Amino acid sequence: MTLRLLATHCNRPGAPRLALALALGALALGARPAVADVETLELPPDGVALKASPLPGYAKAQAHCVMCHSAEYMLYQPPTAARPYWEAMVKRMKQVFNAPFDEADMPDLVDYLVKTYGNEQPR
Numbered sequence: 001m002t003l004r005l006l007a008t009h010c011n012r013p014g015a016p017r018l019a020l021a022l023a024l025g026a027l028a029l030g031a032r033p034a035v036a037d038v039e040t041l042e043l044p045p046d047g048v049a050l051k052a053s054p055l056p057g058y059a060k061a062q063a064h065c066v067m068c069h070s071a072e073y074m075l076y077q078p079p080t081a082a083r084p085y086w087e088a089m090v091k092r093m094k095q096v097f098n099a100p101f102d103e104a105d106m107p108d109l110v111d112y113l114v115k116t117y118g119n120e121q122p123r
Contacts, residue, residue, distance in 0.1 A: 048072040050116075057105075057112025064101040065093075065109070074117045081118040086110045 050061055050071045065071075077089070090109050093099040101109070114120045 046070050046072070048075065050074070053112055053116055055108070055112045055115060057108035057110070058116075060101065060105050060109055061112055064099060064105070068093075068097070068099065074113065077117055079117065079119070079121070081114070083110065083114045083118070083120070086113045086118055089113070 046066065048071045050058065050066065052058065078085075087106075087110050090106050090113070094101065094103065094106065
């Protein structure tokens, strides 16, 4: 664990100052900072794409939802799920998982999801 991680993950008072003091001391003694190896991770291609739609939420879902999880995730949701379910799911993604979309986009995302995967989809 590097000193930076020690300071970040230790909750004891003074831990960040201690880590900084240790790092400065090591540099004063001529120690060179460690350089982490960069590792590339290639994920398999997503076997499922979002269902295309003219709704504004489709483009927003393409831009924001599938950057964190597969489009297949939507297929695991109940097709009978009503609008409040999808509102709760989108709100959860934003508030709990810090999904990178503006709150102003939430109604468009919910509208797309409920009309494409939920109980408002055409029969």
